[in-house]
Amino acid sequence: MIALLMRDLRLAIRAGGGFGLGLAFFLIVVTLVPFGVGPEGAILSRIAAGILWLGALLACLLSLDRIFALDFEDGSLDLLATAPIPLEAVVTMKALAHWITTGLPLVLAAPLFAVLLHLPTPAYFWLEVSLLLGTPALSVLGTFGAALTVGLKRGGLLLSLLVLPLYVPTLIFGAELVRRGGEGMAVQVPLAMLAGITAATIALVPFASAAAIRVNLR
Amino acid sequence: MSIWEYANPVKFMQTSGWLLPWIIGATVLTLVPGLVWGFFFTPLAAEFGATVKVIYVHVPAATFAINIWVMMLVTSLIWLIRRHHVSALAAKAAAPIGMVMTLIALITGAFWGQPMWGTWWEWDPRLTSFLILFLFYLGYIALWEAIENPDTAADLTGVLCLVGSVFAVLSRYAAMFWNQGLHQGSTLSLDKEEHIADVFWQPLVLSIIGFGLLFVTLLLLRTRTEIRARRLSALEQRERMA
Amino acid sequence: MMFDFGKYTVTILGSWGVTLALLAGLIVLTLVKGARVKRALAAQEERMKKNG
Numbered sequence: 001m002i003a004l005l006m007r008d009l010r011l012a013i014r015a016g017g018g019f020g021l022g023l024a025f026f027l028i029v030v031t032l033v034p035f036g037v038g039p040e041g042a043i044l045s046r047i048a049a050g051i052l053w054l055g056a057l058l059a060c061l062l063s064l065d066r067i068f069a070l071d072f073e074d075g076s077l078d079l080l081a082t083a084p085i086p087l088e089a090v091v092t093m094k095a096l097a098h099w100i101t102t103g104l105p106l107v108l109a110a111p112l113f114a115v116l117l118h119l120p121t122p123a124y125f126w127l128e129v130s131l132l133l134g135t136p137a138l139s140v141l142g143t144f145g146a147a148l149t150v151g152l153k154r155g156g157l158l159l160s161l162l163v164l165p166l167y168v169p170t171l172i173f174g175a176e177l178v179r180r181g182g183e184g185m186a187v188q189v190p191l192a193m194l195a196g197i198t199a200a201t202i203a204l205v206p207f208a209s210a211a212a213i214r215v216n217l218r
Numbered sequence: 219m220s221i222w223e224y225a226n227p228v229k230f231m232q233t234s235g236w237l238l239p240w241i242i243g244a245t246v247l248t249l250v251p252g253l254v255w256g257f258f259f260t261p262l263a264a265e266f267g268a269t270v271k272v273i274y275v276h277v278p279a280a281t282f283a284i285n286i287w288v289m290m291l292v293t294s295l296i297w298l299i300r301r302h303h304v305s306a307l308a309a310k311a312a313a314p315i316g317m318v319m320t321l322i323a324l325i326t327g328a329f330w331g332q333p334m335w336g337t338w339w340e341w342d343p344r345l346t347s348f349l350i351l352f353l354f355y356l357g358y359i360a361l362w363e364a365i366e367n368p369d370t371a372a373d374l375t376g377v378l379c380l381v382g383s384v385f386a387v388l389s390r391y392a393a394m395f396w397n398q399g400l401h402q403g404s405t406l407s408l409d410k411e412e413h414i415a416d417v418f419w420q421p422l423v424l425s426i427i428g429f430g431l432l433f434v435t436l437l438l439l440r441t442r443t444e445i446r447a448r449r450l451s452a453l454e455q456r457e458r459m460a
Numbered sequence: 461m462m463f464d465f466g467k468y469t470v471t472i473l474g475s476w477g478v479t480l481a482l483l484a485g486l487i488v489l490t491l492v493k494g495a496r497v498k499r500a501l502a503a504q505e506e507r508m509k510k511n512g
Contacts, residue, residue, distance in 0.1 A: 330471060443497050447497045
């Protein structure tokens with residue numbers, strides 16, 4: 001499993017897009033928002049948490065279709081499916097590799113981008129916590145969408161349509177956590193819900209993804 | 219004699235063909251009086267004025283928007299566990315009906331919200347969850363359309379329906395937490411204290427039954443079409459092979 | 461006048477109109493597609509019977 005993880009990471013880095021592209025996309029979203037809503041700091045700082053979360057979500061979405069597509073085309077997905085480790089574990093490792101190449105850089109870079117959007121100071125800590133807790137769920141749910149659409153020629157747009165509704169609870173609790181944290185209100189409920197959703201997602205969704213891959217390989 | 223006999227497409231076609239005229243009749247006999255009663259012969263409610271008439275289309279549509287998804291969940295499960303093709307095709311046939319019901323609930327809600335809340339759209343938990351439900355219907359139908367192999371499509375949409383159901387419920391509670399709503403509580407609570415007066419309640423129940431029968435009618439028609447389409451493509455394939 | 465609900469006329473006629481239009485559209489689509497598939501299937505079965 002470790003070997004599989006390292007292989008995926010190496011592939012992502014060698015392909016070039018892995019780390020850089022998601023971050024660049026995130027930066028562009030953050031840059032474009034003030035052009036759209038106007039430069040007033042008060043408005044920006046009010047919506048900063050939501051924008052950062054949306055940017056992270058879209059940047060994550062951007063790289064989803066590559067999770068299984070390459071392995072499906074060159075046949076290594078068939079090999080992985082017949083390998084001694086269960087397909088569920090393969091899916092989990094794929095999600096982990098996706099998170100390390102897109103989720104983790106976003107988590108690390110988010111405070112820098114938050115400066116551009118005048119995020120209130122007390123919210124920085126909660127921004128980090130919420131992204132750290134929330135983005136793994138985005139990657140795992142992404143593998144589910146990617147597994148459903150892996151056999152399709154032009155699955156990209158369909159993938160977004162399938163995956164985005166699944167992101168709603170994570171987005172709501174994640175952004176709410178940052179907002180409440182920034183205003184100094186109680187954060188236990190969104191914190192617990194966000195962590196709970198992520199934990200349940202990681203525990204259960206790989207089974208659905210693996211089932212979908214088996215169907216697609218049939 | 220068990221319910222599983224209807225999993226046989228031939229048996230299903232026979233029985234549904236025999237049943238259809240009766241169900242169509244029952245639909246007409248409940249839907250038309252229910253709607254006419256609701257539209258012409260109900261008094262105006264004190265607090266809502268004439269807008270109370272909107273509920274005769276809004277509430278039935280909203281009821282079935284949710285229940286059709288539940289029915290799709292059940293038929294998807296039956297397909298995934300027992301591999302009955304009719305079940306998968308019924309789920310496929312139901313999805314567009316559910317989507318139209320969701321759309322009706324959203325649009326009539328908007329028409330009603332405009333004078334009552336002063337806005338066409340409010341990010342209220344109920345409204346928001348219906349919008350999300352609409353997105354789930356869209357994704358489900360799009361996935362059916364996108365996959366060519368019918369069995370693969372049935373499997374994948376079935377899995378999507380299962381996962382989607384969990385997340386639809388989750389979104390509902392997330393939205394409730396996110397924004398306390400304007401939408402009033404349940405209209406049809408069995409609790410006498412809560413539910414609306416009989417003059418409004420009786421035609422409403424009649425139109426809900428009417429909508430339900432309309433759904434069954436459309437579902438049978440569409441499932442029959444799907445079965446025929448499946449047979450057609452099987453025959454075409456056999457011809458090409460020969 | 462039967463279709464006059466004061467200031468709520470647009471609300472009521474609009475929502476009922478949209479509902480009936482959408483339901484009618486759904487019914488018509490269902491029937492049209494049903495008839496088309498039924499015809500195509502009948503033609504196909506006929507042709508296969510003729511060709512053996």
